Amino acid sequence: MQKEIASWRRTAAIVSGILLGIIFVVSGAWKVLNPFKTGELLEQARVPAGWGVLGAASLGTIELLAAFLLFHPRFRRWGGLLGSALMLFFIGWIAYYYQALVGQECSCFPLIKRSIGPNFFVGDGIMLLLGLAAFAWSPRVSNFRVPVAAFASLAVLAGLSFGANAMERSHAQVPTPVVVDGKPVNLAEGKVFLFFYDPSCMHCDAAAKFMSTLNWGDTRVVSIPTINPQWAASFLHDTKLKASTSLELDKLKKAFPFVDPPFGVALDDGRVKGSYGQAQFVPPLPQAELQKMGFLH
Secondary structure, eight states: OHHHHHHHHHHHHHHHHHHHHHHHHHHHHHHHHOHHHHHHHHHHTTOOTTOHHHHHHHHHHHHHHHHHHHHSGGGHHHHHHHHHHHHHHHHHHHHHTHHHHTTSBOOOSSSOOOBSSHHHHHHHHHHHHHHHHHHHTSOOOOOOHHHHHHHHHHHHHHHHHHHHHHHHHHTOOOOSSEEETTEEEOTTSSEEEEEEEOTTOHHHHHHHHHHTTSOOTTOEEEEEESSOGGGHHHHHHHHTOOOEEOOOHHHHHHHSOOSSSSEEEEEETTEEEEEEOGGGOSTTTTHHHHHHTTSOO
16 A cells, blocks of 8 residues: 555656646746846836846746756656745735736746736646645655756856847847838937837826926937827827827837837937836836936936
């Protein structure tokens, strides 16, 4: 009987480790390979503005390490422990900010769409049980070198991915010409601030009203509606934002990808000097940085 119980527990630990490892390898790779996109999502989930990208790269690295440990029989116990700790962290974070995040998309995984609500905790609770099973019913770990080497390698990978993504964003080519207020315009000349917005979005409305109070000097502000372009004129009128309008969303979003508006891009002679996701449009952000770069007076 004891042998049968031990055999059942080993099988459960193996299955749990593999299932949770698959989840972490997908989630971790997505964060590490797309740190800026996933960083935006983390900031929407209340990660402090400016820390989303670092958080995505760090969290993705830890998730990949957990997957590596869970897949390896000799280190599955540690993988179960680390995976359980990650799940407790996710559950605790969402629980703490539940009232602010309820109803929003979780966006934890690239292919799975989940809204934050009671079912979120059920799903994460199941994953927590998988981690606990892998930890409790796997043999003890005696070799420390391999996990440390794996973590170092994954950290280097995350760093290289971050550098490549940062370089790609900073060297984005501004499409020319772009039709602005019905006329072709070269956005690669002088200081230009692109403002992507949804006319029906409260965050975008608040961001535009804040921007209307700033002294832009000779900086050209070009607004791009992401939906309902017929409302562009009334949006600018209601928010009192003095800006031109371009309806070439597809062309500009391809050059400057983002998740959700509001989103801004500061260009100086066609070079990207800064980009600002939803979390960066909370007054007084991004006023100080734009002033420092000479986009505001």
